Amino acid sequence: MAGRGRGRGRGQMTFNVEAVGIGKGDALPPPTLQPSPLFPALERRAAPLPGGEEGEYMLALKQELRRAMRGLPYFVKPGAPRRDIERYSDKYQLSSPVDSAIDWNPDWRRLPRELKIRVRRLRKGRTPPLIPKQHVALDKEETIKKLESLEKKEEEVTSEEEEEKEEEEEGKEEEEEEYDEEEHEEETDYVLSYFDNGESFGPDSDDNGDEAVY
Amino acid sequence: MTQAELRLCSLLLQEHFGEIVEKVGNSLLRTGPRPLRLLVGDTGLLPDQVKKALCVLIQHNLVRYEVQPRGSVEYEARSERILRILRYPRYIYTAKTLYGDPGELLVEELLLHGHLSMSCAVARVADRLTETMEDGKTMDYSEVSSTFVRLADTHFIQRCPMVPESPWNAKAPPPPAPALAIAEKDMYIVPRLSLVGKGKRRHSCDEEEEGEHKAKKQKQEGGTSETPPDDGIYWQVNLERFHQHFRDQALVSAVASRMDQTSSEVVRTMLRMSEVTTASGASHTQPLSSNEIFRSLPAGYNIGKQVLDQYLALLADDPLEFVGKSGDSGGGTYTVSILWASRVPPSPFQHPSLMPLLLHRFGSRCARIFRLLLRKKHLEQKQVEDFAMIPAKEAKDMLYRMLSENLVSLQEIPKTPDHAPSRTFYLYTVNVMAAARMLLHRCYKSVANLMERRQHETRENKRLLEKSQRVEAILASMQATGAEAAQLHEVEEMITGPERQQLETLKRNVNKIDASENRVDETIFVLESFIESTMKRP
Numbered sequence: 009m010a011g012r013g014r015g016r017g018r019g020q021m022t023f024n025v026e027a028v029g030i031g032k033g034d035a036l037p038p039p040t041l042q043p044s045p046l047f048p049a050l051e052r053r054a055a056p057l058p059g060g061e062e063g064e065y066m067l068a069l070k071q072e073l074r075r076a077m078r079g080l081p082y083f084v085k086p087g088a089p090r091r092d093i094e095r096y097s098d099k100y101q102l103s104s105p106v107d108s109a110i111d112w113n114p115d116w117r118r119l120p121r122e123l124k125i126r127v128r129r130l131r132k133g134r135t136p137p138l139i140p141k142q143h144v145a146l147d148k149e150e151t152i153k154k155l156e157s158l159e160k161k162e163e164e165v166t167s168e169e170e171e172e173k174e175e176e177e178e179g180k181e182e183e184e185e186e187y188d189e190e191e192h193e194e195e196t197d198y199v200l201s202y203f204d205n206g207e208s209f210g211p212d213s214d215d216n217g218d219e220a221v222y
Numbered sequence: 223m224t225q226a227e228l229r230l231c232s233l234l235l236q237e238h239f240g241e242i243v244e245k246v247g248n249s250l251l252r253t254g255p256r257p258l259r260l261l262v263g264d265t266g267l268l269p270d271q272v273k274k275a276l277c278v279l280i281q282h283n284l285v286r287y288e289v290q291p292r293g294s295v296e297y298e299a300r301s302e303r304i305l306r307i308l309r310y311p312r313y314i315y316t317a318k319t320l321y322g323d324p325g326e327l328l329v330e331e332l333l334l335h336g337h338l339s340m341s342c343a344v345a346r347v348a349d350r351l352t353e354t355m356e357d358g359k360t361m362d363y364s365e366v367s368s369t370f371v372r373l374a375d376t377h378f379i380q381r382c383p384m385v386p387e388s389p390w391n392a393k394a395p396p397p398p399a400p401a402l403a404i405a406e407k408d409m410y411i412v413p414r415l416s417l418v419g420k421g422k423r424r425h426s427c428d429e430e431e432e433g434e435h436k437a438k439k440q441k442q443e444g445g446t447s448e449t450p451p452d453d454g455i456y457w458q459v460n461l462e463r464f465h466q467h468f469r470d471q472a473l474v475s476a477v478a479s480r481m482d483q484t485s486s487e488v489v490r491t492m493l494r495m496s497e498v499t500t501a502s503g504a505s506h507t508q509p510l511s512s513n514e515i516f517r518s519l520p521a522g523y524n525i526g527k528q529v530l531d532q533y534l535a536l537l538a539d540d541p542l543e544f545v546g547k548s549g550d551s552g553g554g555t556y557t558v559s560i561l562w563a564s565r566v567p568p569s570p571f572q573h574p575s576l577m578p579l580l581l582h583r584f585g586s587r588c589a590r591i592f593r594l595l596l597r598k599k600h601l602e603q604k605q606v607e608d609f610a611m612i613p614a615k616e617a618k619d620m621l622y623r624m625l626s627e628n629l630v631s632l633q634e635i636p637k638t639p640d641h642a643p644s645r646t647f648y649l650y651t652v653n654v655m656a657a658a659r660m661l662l663h664r665c666y667k668s669v670a671n672l673m674e675r676r677q678h679e680t681r682e683n684k685r686l687l688e689k690s691q692r693v694e695a696i697l698a699s700m701q702a703t704g705a706e707a708a709q710l711h712e713v714e715e716m717i718t719g720p721e722r723q724q725l726e727t728l729k730r731n732v733n734k735i736d737a738s739e740n741r742v743d744e745t746i747f748v749l750e751s752f753i754e755s756t757m758k759r760p
Contacts (some may be wrong), residue, residue, distance in 0.1 A: 014689050029746045040400065042365045057737045062315065067737050068313040076334060077238045079410055082278045084242045084271070114277055117454070118402065122258055123280075 081112040223252065223301055226666040231304045233673045238307060242267060246275040250285065250299035282336035287754045306461055308669065308743045313464050317378070324369040326710060327351065328457055329378070337382045337456040340413065344370060371412050377463045377498055380409045382456040406699055412456055435599065466497075468747060473558070477537070477544055484525065485533050489544060491518050492558050509548045509555035538606060587612055588620045592652065595630060600649040602748045621650060629657050662749040670740050683728050693717055 057063065077083060116124055228251055236244035247289035249264045250256065258276070262269050276297060280286035284304050287297050297650040310333050318326035328345040332338055338346075344366045351361040373379045383402035470493045478486035495518050516530050525533075534556055549555040591610050595601060601609070607617045624630045635647040680687070693716050698711060717725075 052583075057734065057741060063740070064736055065735060066311040066315050066740050067281075069314055070736050070740065073310055073314075073330075073334075074237065080334060082239055082281065082336075084240045084274055084278060086240075086242060086271075114281055115454070115456070118456075119277060119280060120289075122295060123277055125270055125277075152509050 224663055224666070224672060226663050227301060227305070228252065230666050230670040230673075231299075231301055233670055234307045235284075237673065237677075241273075242271050243275040243278055247279060247284070247299055247304070251301055251304075252295060255296040255298035256297065257290075257296050261297065304391055305462075305666075305746075308739065309747065311740065312468075312743070313459065313461070316464060317373075320378075321369055321372060323351065324366045325373060328370055328373060332379060332457060332459045337458040339453070339456055340367070340370060343457065367427060374410050374457075375498075377410055377460055380460040380463075381411070382458050384634055385454060425600070443725045452692050465747070465751065469751060471546065472748070480540070481536070485537055487520070488515065488533050489532065489537070489558060491515060491520065492545070492556065494518070494751050496558070506546065506548075506557040506559050512554045512556065515556070565714070584620065584623065587616065588624060591617065591620055592624065592629065595650060595652045596654075600633060600651045602649055606650060625650075628660050631656070648748050649678050655753070658749050658753055662746065662753065665742050665746045665749065669739055669746070672742070676732055679731055679735075680730060683724065685722060686721060687728075689721075690717060 228248075231251055232244050232248045235247045239247075245267060246261065249261060253264065255265075258269075258272065262275075265272060267275075279299070280287065283300070284298050285297050287295050288295055310319045313333065314326055314330050317329040321328075324347060328343060331343050331346050331350075345364055347366050348361045348363050351366070352359075355361065372380075385402060387679045434689070470490070471495070474486045477489045492507065492510055492515055493643065494513065495510055499508050512531055512534055514528075515534070516527055519525070519530070531554065532546075534545065534554065538547045538556065544558065546557050547554060547560055548557050549641050587610070590614070591606060594606065594610050598605075598609070603618070603621070606612075606621065610617065612620070613653050613707055621630065623633065629652070630650050632655050633649040633651050635649060636642075637645045637647070693713060696713055697710060700713065
């Protein structure tokens, strides 16, 4: 019952095959074994593009616009990739724009507050990071030592800023800092975190406050 | 939002604003309005990068934001505005033809920066014009600002919505985002500024400094850090007005091709008179009396009053209904019908850029059949063959091809309730809206393909392009230091013959692709405005 009639003659179909145009005994075209060609042959060529002054001018304008837009600050370039080794020349190269900074000054009054990016300025009040090369010498007089450590802290802060520019992850930086502080503490007799030059008071906000913490 | 539109939008964003903005824009377009946190999660970028991208997008009016009742701010991408980026060269060229170089540069600056204040725009344009002038001459601000005022008066640029001036309320926290609004009547009012100054020429020694102390210079550039007098008033380009202008141009050329030059001048005058008084969605201009028209005709056309009346009568009687008579006061009042849809037969396919589309894809005979169907609405197979004077076999073949592309459709009219095929009429017809939408979709796809191909070509030859740029830089520096011809020749030789060939081919291809993109954009404009006007019709 089911399956009877299968295989006899050409495949039977549910609709009237003759109506479509395939007559009795007609040879069907051979089955296609490949996907259709990627670029089917063009039967007619396209019309030539309108030339003339207007067309040329608009063409030049278009290319000019493209080139100009790449140079504007609105073209957001991804941050510079992290270097594997810190090189001396990094200090003197023009660093790419800080990821968290905006190169142009939008009118912040017109934008939602949450979009405001605060550029990290010189953080004088932050606990000093470690630059492993700069060791505070241990055999100096007390006051000179203190002065020196202050000076070094200033330098460290500026080079910290540059380091920040290269590092893209805040979390990692903080981790490093904590570790650095401990290591640093071990080397000196003075616990540097006791020193507070009063500049942590001020626009030293943490951007993470606005976003939810998961 | 179709896939083709999405793809085109993301290509445009990537080309003009970079990868990060593209990712953010993409996410917004695909998943709809969302707040910042979700956006950060979706794109996988850093929060600061996302914020930066959003600032850029809002600056250029490509994304808008809304404060939700629960206090969060949602961002929504405006896809139709992103697609306009394709049309920027056309806007700038139009401004040039209407207002000369200052107008062109003003519109260009406004488009490049999204929105600018008047003082800023005028200063920038004056500087740019000064660069191109001869040594010793500078461009005065007054000329540029008078062009600015003219642009504002004819509504080509408009004011951005303003921050509301609410009294400083220390108790209630300020809203997370300002609600910007502007009244219609304020949109074109130019603030009273006395901009005095001349363009500054950038000296070559300044260029070295600029690299190092960039931030410092930016601060100093704004004069002292006082606020400019028009602080908070920003201007943007009014794209709708430019579209209206393109539409008027198309109308005038249609009249010119159907009748003669003088009648097209008459229509152009009528349109110019009602430029600013016509609302953007109106189907007719305001009625104009023939006396007014006679007075406003351009000086070169001194035709008599009777001749003008005759032309107007002729235009009003024309079956295509370009001009309609609306009354008899003042020697007869006339309006121009500007809506695409109110014209018989449907107009977009009459437009010169659309008919060739069909022609070249299917052949001139197919185009003949198509026009026939547009005119006669419904035709049977036999009637098509008779009217078009095409042999049956060919006509059948062409009709089926167009049917498979969905340009024409079949309408069944059964004679008997059981819809037997041998007893039903099958009528071919063109569903204009569907065909227009289908063509529009195709256009978006083709522009996206063109852009990808162009990017591919540029990427393939990147090495060569960089080399040629370096050689040019070397040549320029050598010429500046006064090298001999022999040395210059040596440097030029660094690019070999076949490489030069390759560069030539690349340049030619890129130009061709760019010109094609511009051309397809014209078609997109016609189709989009047709669809929009048909949807708006009550």
